[in-house]
Amino acid sequence: MTAEYRAHFDFSIVFANGGGMSGDGFRLDLPGHDVSEEDVAALLVRHLGLALVSEVALTDLRIVEEPHRGSRGVEVERRVAADTVIDLSHPIEAGLVTYPGLPAPTITPYLTREDSRTRYAEGTEFAMDVITMIGNTGTYLDAPFHRYADGRDLASLDLRTLVGLRAEVFHVRDAWTSEDRGIRAATFGDRDLAGSAVLIDTGWDRHFGTPRYGSGAPFLTEKAARSLVDAGVALVGIDSLNIDDTESGGERPAHSILLAGGVHVVEHLTRLDAVPARGARFTAAPPAVRGFGTFPVRAFATVAESH
Incomplete structure (x- = not known):
């Protein structure tokens, strides 16, 4: 770009x-x-x-x-390769620590390439592996069932609310401090957000995979979560440890408000600084697992040749 x-x-x-x-x-x-x-x-x-x-x-x-933050009235034509795809997901590997205290994934072979040679024609071989992991691994999506027993599970989500959403990116890396970590409702007040994926670029993803990631992270305030539901957004994503403040006790107001309003939550995004404030499309679709409320996604943004 x-x-x-x-x-x-x-x-x-x-x-x-x-x-x-x-x-x-x-x-x-x-x-x-x-x-x-x-x-x-x-x-x-x-x-x-x-x-x-x-x-x-x-x-x-x-x-x-420096990167734009989405000022009104400033339309910039960007020249990039047609339908540029920006990967916004952290790779999953054995031993990855996503959230402190949750188990890391393990990957073990079910069928090795060497063993498969005895089952298939000469020159043909396959590898089959088993991954064991908690749903909260890597970059993942929370469905309402994650928070509410009667909420929609992953299998019942409407793909239209997960694929090709208009992305409204808020680059707020300079809008919070270690003493004031909450992203407030006023941050989102200057745009029409109905039906969009609101993506919050805090810059905290630079600590992912390190002990630093687990404390002092920015989050979405309760009033901000309520304002996004009122605005009719489809999805809210953040590149931080959690969309809630995990250091304020057991309350999770942002999760509770967003998921009760049918708004999907995607946590642990990365590289949001590469996505323009406006003009991209966002996709984050999990597998259709019944009775499951959260699972990793391959989240990505697509940016047209010019916008």
Whole structure:
């Protein structure tokens, strides 16, 4: 993909009918690096949806190469290979620790290639293996049955809610801190999310497979989960340890609210930074297992040649 740019600046705005507003350390997506201060001011007004603006003053303006975060009114044509596929799943292997305290998968041979030679024609051989693992392994999807006994299991999920969903990606790596790890409802307030897959790029996937991954992870707040259900989203995915705060006790409000609302949850995603804020399609379909509520998926995003 081509490089993306954002403007960093402070601003003050005066309205023609009185009053004003200001902001410090504001960041805004840009259509390219070759923009004037007037261009940035116009993009700011468009992003904020303001009317009757008489004056915009910018200070400490810097143009920085960094991924877009989804500012409104900035449409960028990306040139990539047709139908680029971005793999968003962690590979599963024997001994993988996904979540601290849960068992790691084991892989054992059922039929080795050597033994298979006695069963098939000369030059023909196969390997058959047995994998034993908990459903919460690698990148996986939670169905309502994971949380609720009367909820839909994996086999009863509608594929239309899992395949080719419009992806709304929120790149929030700079929007949380170790002291304030919750991703709030206001983060999602500037887009129409009905029917979409909301994917939350926190950057925590860089710790996957290490002891660091198990503590201090960002999560979705209860109010944010409720706002996403109210917005009519189909699926919420995150690249973190859990969509809930696992260090606040046994409560799991995000799981409870989302799954009660029929919203699928995908946890332990990776490489979300490679997916544009808008314009991609997301797929994460598990096998149709009856009486099962969570299972690994091969999650991926597809990005058209231009959007």
